[in-house]
Each structure stands twice: as C-alpha cells, then as structure tokens.
Amino acid sequence: MKVQSARFGEIEVAEDSVLQFVSAILGFQEETQYVLIPQVEESPFQYIQSIKDPNLTFVLADPFLFCADYEFTIEDRWLQKLDLQSQEDVDIRAITTVRSSSDISINLKAPIVINKKSKEAMQIVLDSADYSTRYSLLNGQGEAK
Amino acid sequence: MLILSRNKGQKIMVSDDIVISIIEVSGDQVRIGIEAPSHISIYREEIYTAIQQQNAMAASPSNDQVDQLLQQIPTSKKK
Numbered sequence: 001m002k003v004q005s006a007r008f009g010e011i012e013v014a015e016d017s018v019l020q021f022v023s024a025i026l027g028f029q030e031e032t033q034y035v036l037i038p039q040v041e042e043s044p045f046q047y048i049q050s051i052k053d054p055n056l057t058f059v060l061a062d063p064f065l066f067c068a069d070y071e072f073t074i075e076d077r078w079l080q081k082l083d084l085q086s087q088e089d090v091d092i093r094a095i096t097t098v099r100s101s102s103d104i105s106i107n108l109k110a111p112i113v114i115n116k117k118s119k120e121a122m123q124i125v126l127d128s129a130d131y132s133t134r135y136s137l138l139n140g141q142g143e144a145k
Numbered sequence: 146m147l148i149l150s151r152n153k154g155q156k157i158m159v160s161d162d163i164v165i166s167i168i169e170v171s172g173d174q175v176r177i178g179i180e181a182p183s184h185i186s187i188y189r190e191e192i193y194t195a196i197q198q199q200n201a202m203a204a205s206p207s208n209d210q211v212d213q214l215l216q217q218i219p220t221s222k223k224k
C-alpha cells in the first residue's frame with residue numbers, strides 16, 4: 001500500500017507493517033494507524049507516519065538505550081488490550097521531542113507499547129512510576145532518572 | 146455539569162458499567178474508587194494534560210535538521 005508523507009513523500013509499505021493503535025496517542029484520537037518508516041542506518045530512533053494525515057509524524061526512541069534502569073510493569077488490562085501473550089512479543093518505544101539542538105527529550109512517563117506479532121500498539125501512562133515526560137537526552141543525563 | 150452530593154461509602158453509576166465509589170474523605174482530599182471495563186482509560190487530569198501537551202510538542206518535528214540532531218546523541222548502552 002502507498003502512504004503519503006509530508007516528510008518522506010510517497011512511501012510504499014507492506015499492509016502487515018501497519019501499527020494499529022488500540023488506544024490512541026493522547027491528543028491524537030483520530031489517528032490510529034501508523035507505519036514505521038524503515039531505517040537506512042542503524043539508529044536508536046525511528047519515525048512513525050500517520051496513514052491518514054501526511055503531516056503527522058512522530059520520532060520514537062528505544063528508551064532502554066538512554067535510561068538503562070528504566071522499568072515498569074505492564075498491567076493486566078494493558079496486556080489484555082494488546083492481546084499480549086508472550087514477553088518476546090513486546091516492544092517498548094518512547095516518543096521523542098526534538099525542539100532544538102539543546103532540547104531533545106523522550107517521554108518516559110507515557111511509553112508506547114507494541115505487540116510485535118499483532119502490530120497492535122497503545123500509549124500507556126505510568127501513573128505510579130516517577131518518570132519524566134521530558135527526560136533529556138542531552139546534558140549528560142543519560143543515567144539519571 | 147451534574148453535581149451530586151455523596152457520603153463516604155456511597156457510589157455513583159455512570160452508564161451501566163462504570164461505578165465510582167467514595168472510599169475516604171479527609172480534609173481536602175477524597176479517595177475515589179473507579180470500576181470500569183478495561184477499554185475505558187482512566188487518568189489523573191493533570192497527568193493526562195501534561196502528556197497530551199508533550200505529544201503535541203513531539204508531533205511532526207519541523208526542524209530540517211532533526212535527523213542530524215538525532216544522530217549526534219550518544220546512547221548510554223549500545224546494543
């Protein structure tokens with residue numbers, strides 16, 4: 001299938017690579033389908049592009065590369081919603097905010113949980129954990145909480 | 146807005162399947178229990194707002210140099 005993207009132009013993606021958000025990225029309730037943009041180079045970052053809105057992209061990061069002790073429990077209700085059966089099917093990503101060369105952060109408070117097998121995804125909110133929505137990737141904060 | 150008075154231990158039904166219980170009242174603080182089907186998401190309002198704002202800020206980065214900026218970030222634990 002073809003997807004229009006303001007950033008990447010027209011892209012061709014496999015139907016089965018579409019991420020289906022069972023619970024939308026907060027504030028973007030209308031957009032529930034995204035495609036992961038295949039990367040050329042190895043990078044901890046990855047774009048997702050909304051299928052419906054060519055102008056809507058997010059940058060996702062692998063949070064564990066920046067915060068080695070990042071951890072949380074995936075609650076039963078989330079497991080059910082994402083139909084997660086096995087730990088091997090879980091992928092965790094954090095939404096990255098790039099504001100300027102000196103202000104780049106990831107949201108550890110509300111990560112994206114992906115079921116790699118079914119391609120279902122959702123943004124969860126870690127209500128009990130004390131993680132920041134703006135965890136800086138700069139300023140040598142890499143190891144701090 | 147519908148405003149109801151409830152005592153400790155009393156409940157409110159929202160539709161057929163959401164039950165809100167007043168667990169405890171002490172001074173300015175109220176402890177509330179919410180039973181709802183799993184497809185209903187429940188958030189503390191200030192956290193919901195903070196995350197919504199952060200998402201809006203993260204959406205569609207317009208800076209042409211995003212890719213270069215991201216490439217410069219060192220990771221603490223390379224795979």
